[in-house]
Amino acid sequence: MKKVDCHHSDFLGTFRNVAVFMALILLSAVTGQLHAQTQNSVTASDSTATRVMACTACHGERGQGSGDDYFPRLAGKPTGYLYNQLVAFRDGQRKYPPMNYLLAYLPDSYLREMADYFAAQLTPFPALPKPNVAPQVLALGKRLVLQGDDTRHIPACIACHGASLTGVSPDIPGLLGLHSKYISAQLGASRYGTRIANKSNCMQPLTARLSEADITAVSAYLSSLPAPANPAPAPAGSLKLALTCEGSETK
């Protein structure tokens, strides 16, 4: 009797164990599923475009710029230039609090990826508002941009930024597709030494020689120019530069 009981209970015991085991598996499968439901495992698209949505809210979906005067076009600017600006914003050398804040804790490799992404966007240029200045102001701007002013040792913009003003790879930015207020703010900031991308500042000695009137004229003229036929920057080394900027905007 005892023996049978024992066998019986052994059998029952085993059965119970198996049943408990099965129940546990079922339960864990169910809770696993519940867990998976509550713990959302959906991830975002792995593209850079999705990762830079924090940028494109202001700079345009593909970095083409926006109607706001102070959110510049990024698309198609040379990647080295964009990277240097991102690093300068992150480390606080170039000061604009919303940008300083956004980039503060991002590593170099990621900033490089962002720069490459926007450099590769050759999107159409937006229509800019016509500058509301007198013809002689535009004429002065045109002269400074295309010829410079030898008497004041001011080289022409095209001497470094390329004949079509779309910049030169990898570090010299294009000057088209930007609002005149933005250009004038950058030239002003450069003149006062607050727009710095690296220790030495290539543009600063030049912009220091510009008057308020020069800055207004250059900004107005640049913003009045039509979109370039080819928005890509000139290839590296294709232009003999008017001045060399050792250690400035280049790293």
Added chain:
Amino acid sequence: MNKPSPSEECRRPWAIASRSMLCLAFGVFALVQGVRGQDASIIAKGEYLARAGDCIACHSNPGDKPFAGGRAMETPFGTLYSPNISPDAATGLGAWSADEFYTMMHTGRTRSGALLYPAMPYASYTKVTRADSDAIFAYLKSVPPVHLQNREQDLRFPYNNRNLLLGWRTLYFHEGEYQPDSSKSSEWNRGAYLVEGLGHCSMCHTAINALGGSSKSEAFQGGLIPMQQWYAPSLTSNREAGLGDWSIKDISDLLQAGVSARGAVYGPMAEVVYNSLQYLSDADIHAMAIYLKALPSTGDTTPPNEVQTQDKLRLFPLGKKIYAAQCAMCHGTNGEGKGWDFPPLAANQSIQMASSVNPIRMVLNGGYPPGTLRNPRPYGMPPFAQQLSDEEVAAVVTYIRTAWNNHGAAITAQDVNALRSAPLN
């Protein structure tokens, strides 16, 4: 007989001598290497601990040479400038001894005996062991020296009188190394040592009163960080960032990767993860998670008052419309988020806290979680300050605080306006 020739006889002692010289040289070499190896391992340990203590965040300016100090820290009492802790003999720690360094960490007194301002978290660092303090000191002595004179502190009267700190210390400073709690696991104790000691988490996560002190009885109950205008949530209340119902994995992910299935770090905590926590070992992060999860849970928030209920009824429909147009694409129609990439908003504690400072600032300023070893390419939230009015931000923040069974209260356009000028760095 193979008797050695006299010349060989003569040579042999030389041979023996030179062999023993060689042996001795090898011995000395091995000994030196051993000492060097020991030094190297202490320095490596010190580097790790210096990261756990986040020394670099205050003692360096971003992009400049590390540990040179000079970083300005705005406080309610004036501006403090962190000192140079690089090993420069004239301007840094070059002339300090390990004893002096430990005394500073442990008692909050400089070499000269002057009292340190509690911007230096010595109320936490006092818990650091002598061995760990020595390792950090060895590491700091090994980094490149930077010759940079410390700046004078710029505090208003009467705070510029360091002797006043005696009173502060009586109230808020309890000297003493960490004492393990034998009733708890070694892992819990390791977590407690890191959180309460080098991690100096209580500097932000415990409310700071008008005297700039943190009360021990309110440890980890959260508070607004002075000047920075970010709210450091309570680590004890489950209505805030209390971690009682978080999994250890999610807490660990948040601390080490900066993102988790429950939410991401932002604001000043992004800095902590970027400079410090991402470098800690899995074991130490796990220990911290164990300790944080076990913190006693405190405090319940009060239900919304009549004004807040009316505000909610008024703002909710506009908020819902803005959410659908601007937020749902990433955070999901029902606030479910997308894993690590876009944090969930439904049941997300950090947007429902009594203080609405953080969700308002996230909508105004956006932000990237820190780029970390485990999450080097984080997804970012765009700023909306340039796009939405105060009323619209109030509406969408009210919506996310109250939709999907979230239990936050409505906010007002004035709450938003007050934060438009909050400092961004």
